[in-house]
Amino acid sequence: MSTQHLVATSIITAVLSSMLLCSCRDNTPENRTPMIPSYSVPASIPSYSGDRAFALLERQVAFGPRVPGTEAHADCLQFFRSFFDSLGIDTELQSFEFPGYEGETLPLTNVIAQINPGAKQRILLAAHWDSRPTADREPDPDRALRPVPGANDGASAVAVLLHLAEVLVEHSPPVGVDIILFDGEDYGREGDESMFCLGSKYYAASLDPSHPLPMFGILLDLVGDREAVFPMEEFSRRYASDVLTMVWDAAEQQGLTRFVRRSHSGIYDDHVPLNTVAGIKTINIVDAELVGQNTSDPRRQYWHTLDDLPSQCSPAPLSDVGQLLLSVIFGMHTTEHHEIQ
Numbered sequence: 081m082s083t084q085h086l087v088a089t090s091i092i093t094a095v096l097s098s099m100l101l102c103s104c105r106d107n108t109p110e111n112r113t114p115m116i117p118s119y120s121v122p123a124s125i126p127s128y129s130g131d132r133a134f135a136l137l138e139r140q141v142a143f144g145p146r147v148p149g150t151e152a153h154a155d156c157l158q159f160f161r162s163f164f165d166s167l168g169i170d171t172e173l174q175s176f177e178f179p180g181y182e183g184e185t186l187p188l189t190n191v192i193a194q195i196n197p198g199a200k201q202r203i204l205l206a207a208h209w210d211s212r213p214t215a216d217r218e219p220d221p222d223r224a225l226r227p228v229p230g231a232n233d234g235a236s237a238v239a240v241l242l243h244l245a246e247v248l249v250e251h252s253p254p255v256g257v258d259i260i261l262f263d264g265e266d267y268g269r270e271g272d273e274s275m276f277c278l279g280s281k282y283y284a285a286s287l288d289p290s291h292p293l294p295m296f297g298i299l300l301d302l303v304g305d306r307e308a309v310f311p312m313e314e315f316s317r318r319y320a321s322d323v324l325t326m327v328w329d330a331a332e333q334q335g336l337t338r339f340v341r342r343s344h345s346g347i348y349d350d351h352v353p354l355n356t357v358a359g360i361k362t363i364n365i366v367d368a369e370l371v372g373q374n375t376s377d378p379r380r381q382y383w384h385t386l387d388d389l390p391s392q393c394s395p396a397p398l399s400d401v402g403q404l405l406l407s408v409i410f411g412m413h414t415t416e417h418h419e420i421q
């Protein structure tokens with residue numbers, strides 16, 4: 081362990097613990113999260129292209145595994161910058177360092193893109209863009225040392241949000257939308273929660289307490305499998321049951337049958353720090369049975385293996401999730417007048 085490692089650790093620990101203390105005092109959802117505005121089925125929503133989202137999934141995978149500290153990770157970050165720049169969207173890169181398991185310093189960056197930045201009533205939409213450094217669910221120990229391609233675990237959810245940004249530039253939404261691509265979600269070793277969700281923990285701990293919070297958040301993870309099913313995940317229900325109900329009702333109204341009413345045990349993901357540290361009511365749309373390879377379908381048992389490839393995915397689930405997000409966004413009735421961009 082280097083001196084630099086120790087210093088970085090203590091600085092981050094100090095920042096996180098001071099923010100956690102603050103969070104105990106006044107960052108609870110009850111105190112800082114605004115009321116969820118009323119939702120009704122929008123008369124029409126812009127169209128969403130699953131094919132375009134799928135192309136954006138393939139584009140990310142083509143860089144190689146986006147493992148922090150690698151060239152592929154740096155190249156993909158540059159791609160995101162150019163992507164949002166070309167759309168004319170204000171983007172903040174929230175960069176920070178974190179000490180890795182082997183004493184290395186992980187260069188991490190959250191990408192924060194604001195659509196309709198003047199709007200006070202905002203929705204947060206998030207996904208993680210990093211890839212897992214080791215395919216530790218591979219039975220073969222040599223293969224288990226290689227990084228995960230992350231077509232579904234990472235790229236699928238980011239792809240949905242990238243294309244959503246393209247749609248929202250063409251069709252100005254009635255609320256503000258913050259698209260956040262978190263880094264360092266999938267770095268940790270199984271069972272070590274302290275090393276997962278590094279980007280969302282940093283984001284949540286760094287929020288300016290004088291700023292109003294988004295009304296609610298929706299996290300996407302593992303949304304691209306060609307037979308994706310989205311149950312109601314336990315942490316989403318525990319922290320944001322009203323958001324969960326609203327979104328699943330919207331899915332039903334849109335005829336999106338992948339969103340099922342079945343409940344599923346909690347999955348530790350980026351929505352947990354958003355709820356518990358930032359106080360932003362956030363749900364997770366996640367193909368939950370993929371996690372832990374908790375599915376009887378052998379084809380779908382590729383979580384954290386080298387088989388997490390674009391061939392497991394298809395445009396249809398990406399389109400369903402994109403359409404659902406659009407229906408939620410355009411179904412919001414806010415009390416706020418804001419300038420159309």
Ligand SMILES: [Zn+2]
Pocket residue numbers: 212233266384
């Ligand atoms: Zn993962």
